[in-house]
Amino acid sequence: MKKVGLLGGTFDPPHNGHLLIAEEVRQALGLDEIWFIPSYEPPHKQQARTASKYRVEMVQAAVRDNEHFKVQLIEVNREGKSYSIDTVKQLVEEYPNVDFYFIIGADMVEYLPKWVQIDELFELIRFVGVKRKEYKLESNYPIIEVNIPEFAVSSSMIRQRLKNGLSVKYLVPNSVIECIKENRLYEEK
Numbered sequence: 001m002k003k004v005g006l007l008g009g010t011f012d013p014p015h016n017g018h019l020l021i022a023e024e025v026r027q028a029l030g031l032d033e034i035w036f037i038p039s040y041e042p043p044h045k046q047q048a049r050t051a052s053k054y055r056v057e058m059v060q061a062a063v064r065d066n067e068h069f070k071v072q073l074i075e076v077n078r079e080g081k082s083y084s085i086d087t088v089k090q091l092v093e094e095y096p097n098v099d100f101y102f103i104i105g106a107d108m109v110e111y112l113p114k115w116v117q118i119d120e121l122f123e124l125i126r127f128v129g130v131k132r133k134e135y136k137l138e139s140n141y142p143i144i145e146v147n148i149p150e151f152a153v154s155s156s157m158i159r160q161r162l163k164n165g166l167s168v169k170y171l172v173p174n175s176v177i178e179c180i181k182e183n184r185l186y187e188e189k
């Protein structure tokens with residue numbers, strides 16, 4: 001069976017923290033591929049500031065240089081709010097020969113009890129948790145923990161820096177910086 005890690009996110013914008021956790025988990029668990037799943041509308045936070053079209057473009061630019069990374073447009077194509085239970089159900093049905101792992105940071109591990117139909121979701125897929133600054137990687141759910149070098153970057157930090165005209169080099173791939181500049185994203189004061 002092919003082993004695939006899923007990394008769902010708002011990716012507003014994608015940053016090197018996303019790429020790092022994807023690569024570390026891929027290596028630690030011997031996964032064949034990581035599928036990045038940009039949400040159309042995030043299920044639990046206020047609407048993304050950036051249209052899905054641009055977030056998709058940025059994720060595509062971010063993963064371009066890694067042959068194991070793919071972008072999966074299932075949630076963007078579905079539009080509206082996607083809950084992971086619906087996304088995972090559809091993927092498991094469409095890809096019966098793939099063994100899926102859902103990768104989340106420690107902030108999402110803490111939030112897991114509030115996910116829609118979380119118990120049903122645990123019957124369909126295994127979760128992989130990675131640590132993240134200021135959050136505890138602890139859960140009553142059976143989560144596979146992968147030890148990664150902590151990298152305290154977040155999309156909100158990137159948005160804040162760009163708004164203040166500060167550099168995001170080495171925090172975000174150059175390809176994403178180009179995409180941000182080209183489309184004049186995150187400029188509003």
Ligand SMILES: Nc1ncnc2c1ncn2[C@@H]1O[C@H](COP(=O)(O)OP(=O)(O)OP(=O)(O)O)[C@@H](O)[C@H]1O
Pocket residue numbers: 008009010011012017018021103104105106107108130131132133151152153154155156157
């Ligand atoms: N630096 C990081 N370390 C570990 N996990 C991370 C990191 N950044 C993001 N993640 C995880 O990646 C997934 C997608 O994150 P998301 O796209 O919401 O980015 P974010 O940086 O958390 O955004 P924001 O700051 O806007 O809330 C989530 O599971 C999140 O926990």
Ligand SMILES: O=C(O)c1ccc[n+]([C@@H]2O[C@H](COP(=O)([O-])O)[C@@H](O)[C@H]2O)c1
Pocket residue numbers: 007008009010011037039042043044045082083084085108114115116
């Ligand atoms: O299904 C849910 O109830 C649910 C609640 C919160 C987050 N998620 C998923 O967790 C992933 C990370 O979410 P986010 O909003 O931090 O980018 C993304 O794939 C979301 O769809 C899913």
